[in-house]
Amino acid sequence: MYQVTAIGYFILSLLTCFIFTYELTSGMQMDLRNIPIVIGGLYMGLGPLLAIISIILSGFSGFDDEFSANMLFYGFSALLLWLVSPWFIKQKSPHRILYAVSLTIIMSFITLIYMEFSYPLDQKLDVWFAYLLIPGTGVAMISYIIEFISKNLLIREHLVKSKKLEVVEQMGAAISHEIRNPLTVAQGFVQLLQETSTNKETQNKYLSIIKAELESAERVIKDYLTFSKPALESIEKLIIQDELTHVLKILQPLANGNSVKISTEFTPKAMIQGDRQKFHQCFLNVLKNAIESMPNGGELVIETVTTRTDVIIRVRDNGIGMTKEQLDRLGEPYYSTKGSKGTGLGMMVVYSIVRAMKGKIEVQSEEGMGTVFQFSFHQFIPEKSFD
Structure with a gap:
């Protein structure tokens, strides 16, 4: 797809150069076709294609001596660009810019020599200066932009790979x-x-x-x-009150052992669609962490609220809370040899399951002041039947 877009861009650039030409003398026109031919030929290996298109477009002006000269000149240029392109790509960025500009100036110089012998030119100095400077400057600017973008893409790719390796480690x-x-x-x-x-x-x-x-x-x-593998194995209707009550029954002994009081405020008949087993696993992890964050006792509050489109589940505790660093790394793996407890794997699972169920998580926490988790899921509204 990228190569097709590039080919389209260079062909369009070539057509634009032919449309906007400058007539020096009767029958002699100047254009900037060398810029797309050099850039496309060196960076993309499109020299033969662009040269053929250039020769065909020249034929619309007539099959005269100028057409023959164009065919000879751009035929040789196409072969040269095609042979040089693999070597050119292997060069360092500053060298590529220098070589592209040099080749453009050489091509412009050869064109000017041909014009000297074929057409009488007025204001020769201006013509030589303009035709050597403008194409060379254009190629320099475009080459620099290409190199700049390529360098930034490489840096970005390197950062993504480094981040992935860091997460894996x-x-x-x-x-x-x-x-x-x-x-x-x-x-x-x-x-x-x-x-x-x-x-x-x-x-x-x-x-x-x-x-x-x-x-x-x-x-x-x-x-x-x-x-x-967070993909949901089975999708079914989940009544939030029933599912959370089931999870709380499992965790009640742990809460009693930590002297944690559990309070609930459920919206009746609030429903979502999802995988029951993964929903249980998600909230077992969250509620277990909340209870363990209150080793000296406390209160755990679970409430649900429904909006027109969503079901919101809030889990609030008054435990030890989280530091800013821990809050920033929620959903990522972490491991420390300096005594920090846990690996973050449980919360990674929570985030993974919620994403798979197309939900959202918002967390507010302050060290020593407790934590509030807010989960939002799309509400499931059964279709009403009318008899």
Whole structure:
């Protein structure tokens, strides 16, 4: 698509040069066709195509000696540009500009020599000065613009690749850290079972710990798979009140253990469409984080509001809140060896699921003052049937 657009641009430029010509003498016209031919030939390898079009357009003025000269000159120029183009592209940016300008000046010089022998010219100095300066300056400006844009595109591409590599490295560190910890614990208790003789009760206790740690590692892997493949497996109608009540029942023991009071204010019959299992996973992560942010107790408030088009779910806690850095990195992986807890994988999953369900997330938080998550989903309104 890019190459087709470029070909169209150069052909249009060539036509424009033929339309806007300057007549020096009777039968002798000057134009700027060398500019698109040189730029297109060197940067895109379009020398033969543009030269053929130039020769054809020259034929509309008649098949005379000038046409024969044009055919010979631009035929040779096309061959030269086609051969030089691969070598030209490999050169450094300043050299490419210099070579393009030099070749344009040489082509203009040859044209002027032909004109000297073929047509009597008035004000020769002005003609030589203009025809050597204007095409060369035009090529210099266009070449500089091309090089400038190419350089910026390369820098942008490099930054995108660097950002992707950074995210992959951080995610790898985060996942390996979260998986290594439970596996290390499980491995330690397996060694205890192998090396020491323990009674049945102690064995069952150790096996329970091993099972819990392996389940923890499995959850991390499951979160990663959800993040990497967030596509919804099944779309169904979800009654928000029922789904959030189900999630809260699962988390109630954790809330009791942290002395967290849960308050709810649900809009009846508010519905959205989405994947039930992923919706549960999303809010399990959010509500679990909210409860764990209040280790000394507090209040967790979940409320829903409906607008004409959306269902809004707000989750508010009065926990430890987040720093500005943590707030900025929500939805990204993070891992620190300086004691910061967590990997960010859980919130990455939350953001991934909400995006897959075409929802939005807004977060407000202040360190020591709690956090408010606001989720917006398109409201599902059942069609009314009239009997």
